[in-house]
Amino acid sequence: MQKIWLFTKTQYSGNVPMNKDGKHLRSNPILLICYLQISRKIKAPDWETAIIGSNKYKVEAEQVNGDSVAVGTLKDTNSAVVIKAGPDSKLIQLTLTLPGKMKKPEAWPFLLNGTLNRKPVYIRSNAPTVELAPDLMP
Secondary structure (H helix, E strand, O other): OOEEEEEEEEEEOOOOOEOOOOOEOOOOOEEEEEEEEEEOOOOOOEEEEEEEOOEEEEEEEEEOOOOEEEEEEEOOOOOEEEEEOOOOEEEEEEEEEOOOOOOOOOOOOEEEEEEEOOEEEEEEEOOOEEEEOOEEOO
């Protein structure tokens, strides 16, 4: 593994019911996405779980087609986020899901578990989680 990025994005529904105080009656899902840059020469492990703080997430991996991916827009600065793989690298997108209500991960270490050739593989990172601008879903 050469580099790791971790992002959160809140997804809002179009018309959301509110109570008389103007608060949403249901929570908005938070999407947690991780990107890995790895060498083209090695096979990517089968990622199984990720641990952030005390939460254990299920991992779904997908290889990014092409050498770059437009991730979204930074919430604070409205700057576009594009990740580009190096010349001998490829990008893997991991979508992390947690049963039940997911909280935004704070500054916790990130641990990714998987297997490669029937042997356990672990990646640990202290990279911060970056919040992207929310999406408005139909």
